[in-house]
Amino acid sequence: MTHPALPAVLERLDQDLDAGLERLFHLLRFPSISTDPAYKGDCAAAAEWLAGELSGLGFDAQVRPTPGHAMVVAHGDALAEEGADGPSLLFYGHYDVQPVDPLNLWDDEPFDPKIDTLPDGRRVIRARGAADDKGQLMTFVEACRAWVAVHGKLPARVSILFEGEEESGSPNLVPFLKANAQELSKDIALICDTGMFAPGKPGITTMLRGLVGEQITVKAANRDLHSGMYGSAAANPIRVLAKILASLHDDQGRVQIPGFYDDVDELPEEIRAQWQALPFSAQEFLGEVGLSHPAGEQDRSALEMIWSRPTCEFNGISGGYEGEGFKTVIPAQAFAKVSCRLVSRQDPEKIRASLRAFVEAQLPPDCTVEWHPHGGAGATVMDFSKPSFEAAREALSAEWETEAAFIGSGGSIPVAGHFQSLLDMPSMLIGFGLDDDRIHSPNEKYDLESFRKGARAWARILAKLAEKG
Known part of the structure; x- marks a missing residue:
C-alpha cells in the first residue's frame, strides 16, 4: 500500500518548487572548486551551508574535517517515523565542482545560476555544478524537506554523506570511510552522481565495470x-x-x-529483456561518432558489449x-x-x-x-534481486510513468566500489542527469524537469523502501 502521506508530500514538492530552486541557486553560487587551493574557503562555505540546511530539517549534521576538503555527515535517526523497519540508507553526493576554464566559452557567469530555455523548449538550470552534482544532491534534500514539512518525519532511517573532493580524485574518501566504517555502514547506499538512460527513461545502475x-x-x-x-x-x-x-x-x-x-556471469534473462526494451539503437549510438557496426563479440548486443561484457x-x-x-x-x-x-x-x-x-x-x-x-x-555488481531494488524501480516507474530498468555502465564509479568493499554496503545508483548536460564543460546545465521530478522520485523511493521493509 502507498504511504498515506505520500500524495501530500508530492503536492508540497510542486508547491515549493520555486523556493527549492532558490535554495539550489544559493548552493550553486559557491565556487567550490576542489582542485584549486584558491577556492578552499568557498568549499568550506558550501559544506557549512549544507550542514546548516540539514540541521534545519532535523538532521544531526556536522562538518567533518579531512586533510583536504571537509565531509558533511548527517544522521536522521530522530526523524525516522516510529516503526520504520525498512532498510537503513546512506545517501551520497558531492558538493565540489570542476574548474570553469575556458571561461570565454561560457554564455554567462558560471556561478551566477539562471533558468534558460533551449531551442526544443526545455527549461534548464544553467551553472557550474548544476548537474554534477549540486542539482542532483539537492533533489534528495528537497524530498526530505517535503517529508518533514508534511509528515513531521521521514518514512525511513536516513543518513547523508556529502564529499568535497570527488572532482579531485577523492584522496581522503577511503581513509574517511575506514575510520568511520561503523557509523556510515547502512543497509543500502543511494548514489545520485549518475544519470538516466535517456530523457524520460530512468534507470538504476547495478553494474559497473x-x-x-x-x-x-x-x-x-x-x-x-x-x-x-x-x-x-x-x-x-x-x-x-x-x-x-x-x-x-x-x-x-x-x-x-x-x-x-x-x-x-551470463546476463539474467529478465535483465536482457529490460535492455531489449530500452530505446537504444546501436546504429544511432555509433553513428554519433562516425561509425556504424559494433566491433565486439558478434553474438552480443551493443548494450551487452558496453555494460556486461x-x-x-x-x-x-x-x-x-x-x-x-x-x-x-x-x-x-x-x-x-x-x-x-x-x-x-x-x-x-x-x-x-x-x-x-x-x-x-x-x-x-x-x-x-x-x-x-x-x-x-574489480567490477561492482549489485544484487538487484533484493526486494529493495525492485521497490526503487517501481517508485521510479511510477514517477516517470514509464518502465524503469536495471542498467549497466561501461565505466566505473569508484565510490560504489568503496561502499561495497569497505562498508559491505550495496549501492543504488539513481540520478537524473542527461547526456547533454555538458558536465565538466562550459555552459553546464540540469533540466528543470530532472530537478522537479528527481525530488518527487526520491520522495516515492523513500516511501516505497519503507513499505517493502
Missing part, C-alpha cells in the same frame, strides 16, 4: 638498427608486438587470453621513428598500452597475470618484455 591496465614494452637489439643492414636478420619489436596484439582477439571479437571469461582494448601504441619524413630503422623497442574492462567476478590480478603469460609465451628469441602496470579494480 572494473579496470586493469598494462603498458607492454617489447625490446630486442641494444640500439636502433639500420633496416637495410639488419632487415630480416634482426628481430623487429614493432612486428613482434603487432603480432601479439593481433592475436588477443579472434575474428568474432572474442578475447583469446586463456581463462579470460572463466568468471564472467569484458573488453581488451589498445589505448596507445608506439615504436621507431615518428617524426616528419622517413627514417629507415628497426627500433630497439616498441610499446603498447592495453586496458581490460572487467565484469562480474573477474579478478584484476588474475587477468593481469593471464595477460602477461599470454604475451610472454609468444616472444621469439632475442626479445624481452617489460611491464608497467596501471590500475587494478
